[in-house]
Amino acid sequence: MQDLAGRLGAKVDALEFEWGKPVEPEKVKEQLAKGPYSLVAIVHAETSTGVLNPVQAIGDLIKESGALYLVDCVTSLGGMPVTMDAWGADALYSGTQKCLSCPPGLAPLSFSDKALDKLKGRKNKVPNWYLDLSMIMNYWEGHTRAYHHTAPINMVYALYAAQRCVLDEGLAAVHARHREMHERLVRGLENMGLRMYVREEYRLPMLNAVTVPEGLDEAGVRSRLLREHAIEIGAGLGPMAGKIWRIGLMGHTARAANVDKVLSALAACM
C-alpha cells in the first residue's frame, strides 16, 4: 500500500508495528493528531503474520479526523465478518482467490458515499487508466454507458459461482466453519508440541502462523510436504523468514479432512 500510494505521488507516513502484533489504536491516535491526513489505510487480516487488526477501533478514531478510511480485506472476505459500514470504512478491496475460493483475477471493491463524493469532486484525471473509477462507474452504471475495458466475463461468472457457494452454505455458517477448522488445527498442532506464533486474542482463523521448533530444517519440512504429500504451506516473510510456517485454511480448503491431512503429513515430515 505504501509503495502503491508513493508511486501515485502521495506523501506517506507509515506506522510500523512488531510483526505478529496488531496495530495499536493509541499510536494511530497520536499520529492522527499530527495530521490532517486525506486517507488512513490498514490491512484487516494480515496474511504475512496471521494477525487480526482492530479495524473497528481505528475506524472510530478516524471518524473524528475527517480522513477517508481504506481497509484491505483480501484475506478476510468470505472467512470472517467484514462489516464495512459499522467500521466507518470508505473504501474496501478484496481478492477472489482467498476465502471466496475463486480463481485469482478480480478485486471486489466497495466505496462509501463520502469516498464517491471525493472521487466526483476531482479537479484532474485519475493518473491511471485501469484504476480510474470515475470511468469505471460510467461503464457500470452511467446513464450514457461508456466503454472502459473488456470485462473478464469468465472471471465474473467464476465469482458469481463462488459467492453462490458461500450463500448456499450461509455466511454465518461459512465464518463458523473457518473458526472451527482453525481451532481443530491449533489443537492438533499443540498436541504435536508445536506453538502458535500469534496470541489467541488476535489470531486469524484463515492464516495460521506456527513457530518452527528450534533446530528444525523448516524449508526441508515444507519441501517434503509439497513433494510427498502435495501440500504447500507458506514460509515466513521478512523478519519472520525461517521462524514461522503459515498454514492457510481458506474457503473450500477449511475442512476437517484437510486439517487432519496437513497435521498427519506435517508430523511425518518433521
Ligand SMILES: Cc1ncc(COP(=O)(O)O)c(C=O)c1O
Ligand atoms: C492482505 C493482502 N493484501 C493484498 C494482497 C495482494 O493481493 P493480489 O495478490 O491479489 O494482488 C494479498 C495477497 O496475498 C494479501 O494477503
